[in-house]
Amino acid sequence: QKEVEQDPGPLSVPEGAIVSLNCTYSNSAFQYFMWYRQYSRKGPELLMYTYSSGNKEDGRFTAQVDKSSKYISLFIRDSQPSDSATYLCAMDSSYKLIFGSGTRLLVRP
Amino acid sequence: EAGVTQFPSHSVIEKGQTVTLRCDPISGHDNLYWYRRVMGKEIKFLLHFVKESKQDESGMPNNRFLAERTGGTYSTLKVQPAELEDSGVYFCASMYSGLGEQYFGPGTRLTVT
Numbered sequence: 001q002k003e004v005e006q007d008p009g010p011l012s013v014p015e016g017a018i019v020s021l022n023c024t025y026s027n028s029a030f031q032y033f034m035w036y037r038q039y040s041r042k043g044p045e046l047l048m049y050t051y052s053s054g055n056k057e058d059g060r061f062t063a064q065v066d067k068s069s070k071y072i073s074l075f076i077r078d079s080q081p082s083d084s085a086t087y088l089c090a091m092d093s094s095y096k097l098i099f100g101s102g103t104r105l106l107v108r109p
Numbered sequence: 110e111a112g113v114t115q116f117p118s119h120s121v122i123e124k125g126q127t128v129t130l131r132c133d134p135i136s137g138h139d140n141l142y143w144y145r146r147v148m149g150k151e152i153k154f155l156l157h158f159v160k161e162s163k164q165d166e167s168g169m170p171n172n173r174f175l176a177e178r179t180g181g182t183y184s185t186l187k188v189q190p191a192e193l194e195d196s197g198v199y200f201c202a203s204m205y206s207g208l209g210e211q212y213f214g215p216g217t218r219l220t221v222t
Contacts, residue, residue, distance in 0.1 A: 004151075036213070043113070043200055043213040044152070088152070096142065096154040096165060097202075097211060 003027050006089055006100030014108050019076040023089035023100045026070065032092035033065050035074045037085045038102065044088055048074065079107045111135070113203050113214035121220045127189040130217045132201030134183070140204040141184050142211060143176060147197035155199075158184060170195075191221045
């Protein structure tokens with residue numbers, strides 16, 4: 001069983017939709033949770049960084065962490081075609097990141 | 110501020126040859142990481158430097174892989190001899206201190222034929 005599970009998608013939504021991306025994990029020791037965005041042939045770009053449980057908002061992006069359920073989410077409001085990318089969740093384990101496999105998102109104009 | 114840079118962006122070599130990948134972290138970042146993504150799999154940790162010291166190399170696949178970080182600045186990852194299963198994208202990341210916020214480079218795509 002993988003430590004971090006993420007639906008690979010692809011997820012296709014119309015422009016302006018609210019997007020929900022999710023990951024589950026098995027290791028209750030994880031404390032730091034991140035979302036990265038990766039465009040094709042590029043490196044992962046850090047979007048959101050959250051410590052422990054709770055919500056964090058940054059513009060159109062909201063990250064949620066529910067440690068009791070071992071479940072994290074990223075919400076994208078008013079999605080744009082430029083949001084089309086692969087979204088990776090990652091968790092910090094003893095200074096190294098454990099990644100999900102990534103969800104491909106396509107926002108249709 | 111310049112981000113993490115990696116060189117080359119793409120390398121194609123034959124099985125048995127040697128390849129050296131380079132990473133220049135963000136200036137002032139003591140922590141430097143190497144990760145790898147092979148086809149169809151998630152990005153996986155290879156090793157972690159703090160300045161010039163290897164903090165954790167538990168993810169290195171075998172002794173064909175050698176990483177160095179000269180003077181605590183740039184880092185190199187050498188694969189010698191390369192095997193077919195070494196093909197993938199090798200990412201470097203750096204972090205100032207503490208936990209969490211690692212910034213990634215664009216990656217080096219390695220193809221072993």
